Amino acid sequence: GQQLNQSPQSMFIQEGEDVSMNCTSSSIFNTWLWYKQDPGEGPVLLIALYKAGELTSNGRLTAQFGITRKDSFLNISASIPSDVGIYFCAGYYGQNFVFGPGTRLSVLP
């Protein structure tokens, strides 16, 4: 089945820095979702994107639906310690729903 690739796999940043991560596929997606999973918890939906080019913000988080419909990007501005966790992209292509492997974010004080 379709696989999603997330980059980077992991990242260490200093508190206050901005973060960028992306999610790519070889298929065209009609929806992109970004989730965050804290240690010991289930994923929590951060942002949902429904059309190509869409740019949506949720506080310090901003996500974009790539115009090729094969990728999506998530940016976090001015990172804080509670941003630590695993960020998953997920999406629908046709009636299929898949998750990416995640980007693990660590924030150094």
Added chain:
Amino acid sequence: ETGVTQTPRHLVMGMTNKKSLKCEQHLGHNAMYWYKQSAKKPLELMFVYNFKEQTENNSVPSRFSPECPNSSHLFLHLHTLQPEDSALYLCASSQVYTGTATDTQYFGPGTRLTVL
């Protein structure tokens, strides 16, 4: 608080044991899901129930047996598991299941299962 609860949060069982995982959603949703999350692998969808009817079974071994007695509760019955079944089992719910982007899923905290 996501409105989806799972019990137990942690479970250790032997390969010959029988145990059950429970999920309850307080969101008034009609679709419920079981996922398996293994280390360094994407979440794997196992089962989907829509209005208490099973609509998806992604080639899951029969040692995993789901049960959905009503739209608010979902169980995963486990028997004769293997060590490679050790993982985080996540439950999720959505308003309905249509197989489209409108099925925004809300996850529970998961049950960490260890099979010895």
